[in-house]
Amino acid sequence: MCNTASSPLSTSHHLLNPIKPMDDEDEDDEDKTSHQHLHRLPTLSEGNISEARIDETQQAKRVHLCAQFEYSAYCSSSSCCCCVVSMVFLGTLGELPLAAGSLAIGFANITGYSVLSGLAMGMEPICGQAFGAGRPDLLALTLHRAVLLLLLASLPIALLWLFLMHRILLLSGQDPAIAGAARAFIACSVPDLVLLSFLHPLRIYLRAQSVTAPVAACSAASVLLHGPLNYLLVHRLRMGIAGVALASVLTNLNLFLSLLAFLLLLPNPNRRSCWLLPGPDCLRGWSNLLRLAVPTCVSVCLEWWWYELMIVLCGLLANPTATVASMGILIQTTSLVYVFPSSLGLGASTRVGNELGAGRPARARRAALVALALAGATGLAAMAFAASVRHAWGRMFTSDADILRLTATALPIAGLCELGNCPQTAGCGVLRGSARPSAGAHINLGSFYLVGMPVAVGLAFVARMGFTGLWLGLLAAQASCAALMFYAVASTDWLLEVQKAKQLTQPPPPPPAAAYSSSSSSSSSSSPSPSPSPSPSNGSSNNNNSNDTYNDAINGHTNESSSTIKIKNGTSDEDEGDYKLAKLDEVVVCIHNGCHEEEDEKRAPFENDHPLIYL
Template identity: 30%
Template sequence: MSTPARPIGGHSSSQHYSIARSPFSGSYPSSSPIAQESLARDLAECSDDQEEALEDEGNDSDDESSEASTVRLSDRQHSMSSSYRRPSFVAFGGARPAITPHPAETTYLSKKEKKQSRDEERSLLRDNHLAPPKHPAPPKRSAFGKLYKRIFSPRRPVKQGDPEEPSEVPSFTTVPSETSLLLPDGAGESHRTQHERLNRQWEEAVAAGKIKTTWQRESKTIVGYAGPLVITFLLQYSLTVASIFTVGHLGTIELGAVSLASMTANITGYAIYQGLATSLDTLCAQAYGSGKRHLVGLQLQRMVYFLWALTIPIGIVWLSAEKILERLVPEKRSAELAGLYLRVLLIGAPGYSLFEAGKRFVQAQGLFSATTYVLLIGAPLNAFMNWLFVWHFGWGFIGAPIAVAITDNLLPLLLFLYVKFVDGHQCWNGFTKKAFHNWGPMIKLAVPGLIMVEAEFLAFEILTLASSYFSTTHLAAQSVLATITGITFQIPFPISIAASTRVANLIGATLSDAAKTSAKVAFIIASGVGIFNVILLSSLRHYIPQLFTNDEEVIKLVAAVLPICAAFQLFDALAANANGLLRGLGRQEIGGYVNIFCYYVIAMPLSFGTAFGLNWELEGLWSGVALALGLVAGIEAWFLVRTSWEDAVEAAKSRNNAG
């Protein structure tokens, strides 16, 4: 039987408790009944000999530690990994979503994440002076060294007479370090004994309320989590921005047509692929977490075939897009070019859907950097091909969708090479006819994801469609504004994911005070990012539009509306952060309800009323969005202030123990 991956915990009856308290345990893990039904059906189709052979093969390819190999599969605790789940909407195409997506919950800890959990516990013990320091302090510090330590050191300052901090290091922290000798004959401490000592030491410290955190530690942690995510998100969004940049300088009509085509592709194609593929976040993760690795590849095949089958009706819509858009928008030339764009883009649809499913295949195995490496190659190539086809080869407008279509098919190929030659092939056991069976549970899980992602896209895409009723210039300006706000959103949203992960980890570890500290730090960071975006867009509002187009009317219109977009950047950052903290508390449904209400009940009517009723045009469309973001940030912040973090800890323990 394959060795289960689990978070650090004791090898005693207290295992349940220690796992739930690990900083890298989840505060809101869940095991989907639909996913369990799917796994049970798949296993029923495998003969005993097949299953045993597949599991033996998984054992041969998996180099687990001796500590983990002693744990029975039935003792597994499903818990959220420290690594984030990429939100469904992040891929390529279209404006930023209206509703912040909710990363799916992971149901296992990978080998790497178990090590991160142990390292995190050691670090927190050291910072609270409950364990020997990792490096001995220098005998004498310079004035600069003392200042640096005071400002940036994550260790808690010890004050004499502080009732929460003993004046001396507790006796139980004087146990030997990882490298010290325990026995008289010089035998070293065993791996298991070392883990058990750490578990015992950690549990004693948590039970005594001695584990605290500092703003320095939380700042370093959140920035460390968010940094790679920001890079990844910007790379992914650059796949859209490259086309806007290159086509925008061809003319106003071309720029508006790209926006119109992206809107149509998002609503009728990309959102469908992304929404349905979110079911793999549950199916693949639980298959991998249960030790049935061959089922991860089976779920991938099943989803790919399903998405490819849906490509037929999507293709019919895209091929007929010109006639459909001519009935919806007044500018016929824009509709004609948008239809041409979509017809070419259809070539890349199978590759796009394959990449959406494939990236969840690797993420389920804890390989979250795989798509980043793929994008580090794919994004620059996409930008180069846009320039090459549109300008160097002189193909003009049609060069942009050709570049995107090639990129759509290149990304899954690069991901395949990563799985084949780097990591991830352990869960692939070849093609099988079983992929054409048992689609029911997959579709049940996929439909809610589809509805959520469609709702995310729809609000902003409605604004794009509405802007076409003013003029071609307004449509082009809307394309630029949506792209700019989409770029700025790629910074606070990864920070919200980092904050969500950190708060969920601390809540799962029953450290409510530390979670509140981390939440405060996250709000400060988000506020700083929001203010930075406000200053950036306000001060450069006459220069940024020139990066997208040479048309003076479009530049003037964008510069006039950009202050409104700049004004809500602070609300945007705070709203994204509040959504992340709600996810960390396990109350993500609050964020969903608030977002839907503010956008569809308040923002949309207000935007259309001011844009068309008061003739504010683009200023009116974006005024409603600004108000909605302000309301989202305010309502969710109020909810967080009124939340009992201690109750969240108790709820997290109940969910973890019931896992």
């Protein structure tokens, strides 16, 4: 079982854990009574948020609402609101800049932003479960490794944007005028890659510890400057489409600097427990991060690329300028609506990861079910919103009649897509929190590219339904994805996931010791007493005996049935009736009756200086 000792990260007064900790004894009792339900699909009554789950719902809401506020504010500043404001300013420049900006944003999402976002999400299960298991050192190391990983990934992406984008767009059949303007837009967006390499891991690192208010406050401050920056660069300095791209870069720069100032300048007596400076350790031990980051990136990209490929396919339809511009407006609209299910998925990922790391499978399961139920309600609200604004929404961006007609036709279908997108996004968050990104990647691959893509291409180009056919293909993809995601979450073996979480967050093995002396038992006595420590002159046999005793200690085995073995400086002593902790070079070992038992007061003197091995 993981370490349940008091630490700065487990106190309710700590800045990074504002939520009141749960009663472990109550949780253990509840888990025992709930274990029989952890291997089967939920019943119909379990799908509802009943009175029996009021306490769980309130706690889930606290995590969800914090994550929702944080992510809503951030998305409004750096992706959703910024993109909507950018589209408005692109629309003021004319039809061609609007189409070129939409195409450039789509290309940037396909080749860059989705890759960085997906790689960063690979640290979510590690951070969430590490926080639940009380491993602040693993939190900090994962942050450093993720930043380095994203910076390395940004290098080839930047080269692609600067030297190959224009040629790729022309080879894909895009209009040369639109492709040329899109190249100018994306060239000015290259610095955004560096900023997002820091912002994505930093937000996940803070969210795993339920620190959402600072991100929301910093995001709100940066978004207030986005509109004035666009006006200054686009109209006052007359930078045109390049000014829109630079305004987004400066907004992300403001957000990063404000978050950095919060972390470095705010007084925090417990900062050393949760914030470690980069060291040599961040350059090694990448296996767990890469094992989770790569399939998470694939899962995110498969879904994200579908939306952006729709913009590319729009360029192959009749009247490509109008269809590309209308698709850009609709994509930004769905991104705005996506704030709510995305924040729910982020809250579910954090909550499920924390509970699995703390060894509470029943609470992790109920948090997942609550997330799916709330996601269904969110999908209904999103569908109603899209249908109600179908005729008025497009006028916020343009007055072109063709663009307005296409937008009004597709908005109700986009609302139906959100009815499936919201539950599948929440389910994907549950899979991330339980460190199962490969399942999400397989679901997205099958849903979007084996179901959605053939339907979209067939309806748009074979059945000649055009723009509407593309959106019907997306509807088919979202419906199948939601069904598969629900089955994956509902059939989860939560007891098995707890065991996997323990393996993921376990501390590294101790450094090998040179030699440990041991005692040898007398042969036939029922309660053998340990022999005195052998003298150094015994040579190699002493080394063999010492290694055997040390290995037995590490494996949790003792020859005594009712005594405590104290291993210290190469000697073993028997001490009945009490625990003894001994400093073994840099490791503290406590063995009692062949198993591990904790006593906080007795291990406190060694806790700050030496790691503990629990057997």
